[in-house]
Amino acid sequence: MVRLSARLLALIPLAVGINLAMGKFASTLSLPVFLDTVGTVLVAALAGPGAAVLTGAVSQTVFTVVDGKLMWLAFMPIQLGVAVYAGLAARAGVFRSAWRAGAGGLGLGVLAATLSWPISLLLFGGVTASGVSLIATILTALHIPVAWAVYGASLATDLLDKTISFMLVFTILQSLPSRTVARFPLAARARGRA
């Protein structure tokens, strides 16, 4: 169980806000990604997997409320999986260099697609977000079985999305002033220098 300090209580709502604001940047730049886990991954690097799990859970709940689509709540396991993976990856030193962050992001992309695919297919017939649904529809039109079409569509978007997210968090961590890093005990270890 995570002990909620005042700093963590203040950080989590803002990290959720970052998750949703990054989505706004992605849509403004016309990028085919969501970037809606950047805040969760950042909290994982700054405060560990427990805090990231809480951020992921609140983020998915609030995203569901803001977007008005209850179906997003079914994808809670992805946010939680991302949080645990990112926390463990940060401990393993993934954010110490750019190539490690890229490789870690690719691993997370495979994990996220593998987690989201059965939820999307079994509960909603593979039709949820319009971009992913469009790719799945095109693949189905090419006579690829529905299950593989949905997995292929999820994998294509998640690999790109999570790799960019990890690289972005690596860049953010390296740019943080030492004074900020000193306030989060795990941050210095995550970015690999004092």
Added chain:
Amino acid sequence: MIIGYVAGEGLLHRAHPFTSLTIAAGVTLLAFALPGTLSPWVLAGMLVVLAVAAGLTGAVVTTLVFSAPLWVFLGIIYGVFGTDWAVAAVYAGRISAILLAFLLALAAVHPGRLVDALVARRVSFAIAYLLAATLQAVPRLQHRAATILEAQRCRGLRTGGSPWRRIRSIVPLAIPLVQGALAEADDRAVALEVRGAVSGCARTPLSPPRDHLLDRVVRWGTVLVVLAAVVLRVVT
């Protein structure tokens, strides 16, 4: 078209926040548990009647706007290429019923009333604060994101061009957003500390929502119907 709370005096607005949320959760479970192609559509029909009675017809319009593209995708995947229109109809009805139930709950439950209801039930203040503060932080950070975008454009940031150029443009947008948020977290942490937010003491809401007998009957009735449907689904 509506997403979020809409001020009003309808029957869902007068209900206890937990009642509206129980109905939304119950409809979601029933949409999966009830057998037959038509059952999700019957649920959706009942919700349309409830929406009209509660003065929230805007939620029906929003559901139609959200659902229509998904109906098209389902029709193409399962109907045109899979030649199984019944499966497409079940998924389409399920998605529409779940969407409408949730939009109705969102439109009728004010976040502040929900926090009061949670605190009145002795839910930790920290959890209630997390939900309320996050709902307030999201629009604020989205507004800040728009400001940063405009400022960086003024400084010459190009947001068009090749995919690689657009991906690189995220960095000068994300760093000021995150560093600003972390600075704000510092100020907020001090404010929360001095107010004893993490002391663990129970708090008393000033005016908690009233929980009428009818509210409790509706909630328990919904739970019983859902349980019956799940048992029926498992047995048959």
